[in-house]
Amino acid sequence: MFDKDRWIEIFETIKKNKLRTFLAGFTVALGIFIFIMLFGLANGLENTFEKYFKDDQLNTIWINGSRTSKPYAGYESNRRIRLKNEDLEDIQNKYDFFIKGLTPRITISSEVGYKLKSNNYTVRGVGPHHQFNELTVIMNGRYINEADIFNKERNVVIGRLVKQDLFGSENAIGKYVNGGGRSWKVVGVFQDDGGDNEERMIYCSYTTLQSILKSSDEVDQIIISYNPEIGYEGAIEFEKNIKKYLKSKKKIDPNDPKGISIRSASNDMQQNEQFSSALNYMIIFIGIGTLLAGIIGISNIMVFVIKERNKEFGIRKAIGATPNSIIALVLQESIFITTISGYVGLFFGVLLLSSIGDKLEKTYFITDPYVDFNFAVSATIMLVFFGALAGYLPAKKAAMIKPIKALNEK
């Protein structure tokens, strides 16, 4: 391996057989390049997936009221079902064991301003537990608390981008913003991984919002975090029970598919996970295929090259080359070429991937494609190894035949 003379011999051979070297190298470089691109793009697709679904806790159930589609108990169909504060309390009391926390949500849109700047924002009236449902991260100050709910305080927690819009670099905590003709005290600033929209949100106490909306006791949505220990099956059972309970409470036909709608993250997540694992299997399959095609390609070239050089090996043996020196010559050349070109393919693959960033997110749902570098290097080493193995067998055969047979070839 460290025989300088052999390296010189190899470099001379490479220099004088440029096409052969190029073809072998190109096969390997292309194989690795495609492999890297494929895995990188697949990872990018998964990134997009995660970005969209990472926002919410998995053990979450959303309950909405909607219009009924069947008449029942003296009520006509198409009756609008509304969730109320008492439903919240009833669910809390009845299903205490299953529930980790729950919160109502009332969503309105309102113009909110500070000094001369103002803007239209989504305002959500929520309870303290909402922070855990949405995985909201407090940057400064605090979130809505029980005291805000109880006292119907006009306190708001604003998103990072709301703070940026209205306050710029000014400290927002303790300042008052105007909204709906009233002033509200900013008690906290939050960030959220769910994207820009989530950070252009303002949270306040739902009781406060209800008092402003003409002392209504209605909520748009009830969000429940269930105990993760009940598992997937338990969650489905829990969902069914709540639905049944609310339907009987609101006097909705038990067979009515409408009236109460329940969405759960676990359901969404399971589907997504299935989809993404199917995608993963496909990509692994194609990736291994690509690598195999590369190995077969380099094997073919090696077999051809050795066949082509058979006579040369005969000559070398006639003037004193040992079989081992011939095997070493072939292997070292092939390992050298595959290693160099493998890393060239690796380099360009990684370079192209990292230059993509989020450019493909809008059209192809590919965000920040990447490959694990160790993984990519292992793939390259594997290709080099199998390329060498593919070269070893015919090289050994060529090195062992009687020189006279090789010399007699025309």
Added chain:
Amino acid sequence: MIRIKNLHKSYEIGSNSLHVLKGIDFNVSEGELVAIMGSSGSGKSTLLNIIGMLDNYDNGSYELDNILIKDLDETKAANYRNKFLGFVFQSFNLINYKSAVENVILPLYYQGIKRREREKIALEYLDNVGLKNWASHLPSELSGGQKQRVAIARAMVSKPKVLLADEPTGALDSKTSTEVMSLIQEINNSGKTILVVTHEEDIAKMCKRVVRLKDGVIVDDKKINQKVL
């Protein structure tokens, strides 16, 4: 130098066996220039290949410089070839992507001689065959006679005990043939043992001893008056 006793060799061709050498007894002393003659299929090339350890034999014995050459593994055979033998072939067998001097260097490379030194030695030998100015030319840029002279330089560069030439003039015109044979005589006169396989009487006459093979046996073996060139 060479002692061969009752040498047999047959080739398996499909299910048939072709008996090529049927008991050869043959000795060569140091400094001889021997022509091995015979029509095609007489076994002359096979004999030379066995002497050159390019091929093995079935029965009998072959000693080269008092070393029994039998059933050598390829590594050992390669070492012996490198140390004891030089080859000249009808089709030159130069490596086509290596220049004249690089071809001549190769046996020295396999002897493990240092780079600078082997380059010097190779150029010396190319000079001996009158091709110093062609050192950097590829075989494809040389004439047939020049190629054969490069091959002779390559065969001689490792200072072999025996030079084996298989139809060295077979691919050359008569003028070039004479030049190559003159070179071979010169090398022989410096004390080297040389075996030349040929089917041309003219070439055989330039040697000191002629051995005739027919159907795998030696039918004639005598010293002749060399036609000195």
